[in-house]
Amino acid sequence: MSMKTSYLFAILIFVLVYGSLNFYIGWHLWGILQAWVPSSVGWVYWTVFWLVALSYIIGRVGTAVLPGRLSTFLTVLGCYWLACMYYLVIILVLVDLVGFLDHRLGFLPEPLTNPHVVAVGVTLLALGILAYGSWNAHHPGIKRYSVEIPKTAGELSELRIVVVSDVHLGPIVHNGRLRRMVDMVNSLEPDLILMPGDIIDENIKPFLEQKMPETLRQLSPKYGAYAVLGNHEYMGGHVDQTIRHLEEAGIKVLRDRWVLVADSFYVVGRDEVMSRYAGRSPRVPLSQILAGIDHTKPIIMMDHQPINLDEADREGVDLQISGHTHLGQLFPNQLITNRLFENDYGYSKKENLQVIVSCGYGTWGPPIRIGNIPEIVCIKVRFTGDRT
Numbered sequence: 001m002s003m004k005t006s007y008l009f010a011i012l013i014f015v016l017v018y019g020s021l022n023f024y025i026g027w028h029l030w031g032i033l034q035a036w037v038p039s040s041v042g043w044v045y046w047t048v049f050w051l052v053a054l055s056y057i058i059g060r061v062g063t064a065v066l067p068g069r070l071s072t073f074l075t076v077l078g079c080y081w082l083a084c085m086y087y088l089v090i091i092l093v094l095v096d097l098v099g100f101l102d103h104r105l106g107f108l109p110e111p112l113t114n115p116h117v118v119a120v121g122v123t124l125l126a127l128g129i130l131a132y133g134s135w136n137a138h139h140p141g142i143k144r145y146s147v148e149i150p151k152t153a154g155e156l157s158e159l160r161i162v163v164v165s166d167v168h169l170g171p172i173v174h175n176g177r178l179r180r181m182v183d184m185v186n187s188l189e190p191d192l193i194l195m196p197g198d199i200i201d202e203n204i205k206p207f208l209e210q211k212m213p214e215t216l217r218q219l220s221p222k223y224g225a226y227a228v229l230g231n232h233e234y235m236g237g238h239v240d241q242t243i244r245h246l247e248e249a250g251i252k253v254l255r256d257r258w259v260l261v262a263d264s265f266y267v268v269g270r271d272e273v274m275s276r277y278a279g280r281s282p283r284v285p286l287s288q289i290l291a292g293i294d295h296t297k298p299i300i301m302m303d304h305q306p307i308n309l310d311e312a313d314r315e316g317v318d319l320q321i322s323g324h325t326h327l328g329q330l331f332p333n334q335l336i337t338n339r340l341f342e343n344d345y346g347y348s349k350k351e352n353l354q355v356i357v358s359c360g361y362g363t364w365g366p367p368i369r370i371g372n373i374p375e376i377v378c379i380k381v382r383f384t385g386d387r388t
Contacts, residue, residue, distance in 0.1 A: 022053040025088050032119040052081055056365075063203065072171045072206075076367075079172060080130070083366030086330055087129050091122055133330070133368030138177070140184070140361055140374040145347055147354050149298045149318045152385035154264030161300070162190035162221070163377035165323025166360025168232065170201035173362040175210040181361060181376065182218050188378050192261070193221040195251065196323045197230025197272060197304030201364065204238040208245065216249035223261050225251045228269040230304040230324065232364070235274070254302070256284040258293060265383075266293060268301040268317070286315045298383060306341050306357045313353035319381070320355045327359035331371030345372075 026049045033045060056078020059071050066074070095118060102108040111117055153159070162185050167173060185193060200207050207213070219225050233242050243253045252259070254269020261267055268290070271283040286308070290299070295316045303312070306322035325344045328334035337344040341357075348355045358377045363369060 021085065021089055022050075025085060025092065026050075026053070028088075028092050032115070035116065035119075052077065053085070054078075056082060063205075075171055079366050080368075083133065083330060083368045084126060084130060086366075087126055088122075091125060095122060129370065130368060133366075133370045137363050137367050137369040137374060140181075140376060142184070142188070142378055143358070143375040144378045144380070145356055146380045146382070147319060147347075147356075148382045148384050149354075150384050151296060151298045151318065153298050153383040154262065156262070156264045157383055159265070159381040159383070160189065160191045161194060161321075161379040161381060162188050162192070163194045163196065163321055163356070163358055163379065164361050165196045165304075165321075165358040165377075166198040166230070166326060166362055166364070167195070168198055168201035168360075168362035168364050169212055170203060170206045172367045173201065174206070175212050175215055177362075178212055178215045182215055184376055186218070186220055188376070190378075191222045192267070193219055193225035193251075194267070194300075194302055194321050195225065195227035196302040196321050196358075197228050198232045198323065198360070198362075198364075199227060199230070199246065199251075200233055200236065200242055201362070202232050202236035204236060204242055204245070213245050213249035216246070216251060219250065226259070226267050226269060226302070227251050227253050228302045228304055229253065229255065229272045229275075231272055231274040234272055256289050258289065258299075260293075260297075265298040265300060268299060270301065270303040272304050273307070286311050286317075290315050290317075298381075300381075306343050306355060309342055309350060309353060309355060312355075313350040317353055319379075320353060321379075322355065322357045323360050325357060325359065326364065326369075327372040329359075329363060329369055329372065330366065334371060 026046065029049070030042065030045055037045075055074040059066070059074030059076075059078055062074070063071050098108070102113065164181060164185060167178070167181065169178060227246060229239065229242070233239055236242070246253055254267065255271045256269070258266050258268040270286070270289075273283060276282040293299070298319070299317050300319045300321070301312060301317045302321050304322060305324045306320070309320070312320050325337045325341060327345045328337045334344065342348070343355050343357050345357050345359055356377065356379060359372045359375060361374050361376060363374070
């Protein structure tokens with residue numbers, strides 16, 4: 001099968017699945033509305049429904065031809081619909097399943113079988129989930145860790161690292177939220193700031209229009225700010241431009257290379273694995289990146305996705321910082337991320353490697369988080385120097 005055929009086949013599958021799920025929701029909602037509105041307005045309902053259901057796709061695909069504000073409005077509307085669709089499918093499937101069982105077994109009290117009561121219950125539950133998830137996504141917390149690295153780091157005995165992953169700057173995580181993030185980071189008085197990917201949410205245009213680089217320049221770490229690219233920077237197709245603007249903002253981007261900081265410890269940055277799908281060379285093997293460095297000094301590495309942990313352990317990395325997973329972002333997606341990644345959130349340890357995975361500060365798609373709290377990570381590292 002050729003690449004073009006595979007691509008078209010994937011699009012066809014997406015259209016069928018997405019269309020079927022939305023039709024299932026729309027059919028249920030129309031059944032509810034028919035109790036209050038005449039069937040003659042069905043065409044109005046279905047027109048509005050499909051406009052909302054397709055708004056995210058229209059907003060993203062139509063960026064080049066639609067007015068900027070209209071494109072942004074449709075994208076934001078569509079993002080909220082994606083979350084609404086996700087939970088409505090879950091709720092309606094459960095309602096249909098319970099209704100089917102009750103039809104056979106008759107175990108529900110009569111009020112709960114009333115279609116109007118069910119409709120009100122489904123509506124309130126969905127709105128409640130969306131309202132809480134939206135509030136939660138806008139109220140990040142500070143997640144703290146303390147780790148020890150049994151190496152000496154020059155004159156340093158401790159290092160305060162602040163990590164901000166998966167910010168997804170764009171029309172949803174806008175400059176106002178970025179300013180709040182910068183204030184929170186600076187309040188932690190970081191020695192070092194690490195940003196392990198997905199800083200920009202694909203389209204770099206809002207990042208520049210809202211002058212977000214100027215906001216990032218207000219970060220004030222003692223030993224500098226470093227970043228790696230995530231899959232969304234590659235998906236946006238503006239990798240070189242992204243790197244240039246981040247570095248102009250004082251954030252050094254590491255792509256399969258390292259820097260020695262204060263002659264005391266190394267910061268290593270892996271390129272995102274998606275680079276090979278974006279017309280670029282596959283990322284360099286870690287053994288080649290670390291060849292020739294002084295392994296007696298602490299090695300702190302960023303890799304956007306928490307993968308290849310055995311490789312990092314084998315090559316002598318002391319601490320790996322990752323993001324990407326969002327801890328599923330929408331419950332119960334963490335059941336999937338937990339299966340996909342050896343460590344999808346929090347702290348873990350292998351032989352000599354310690355790993356910290358953040359669920360991220362921002363959101364992708366729906367500006368909603370359920371089952372996790374957006375975070376800025378503060379890591380207190382102690383260099384104990386007792387490795388033999």
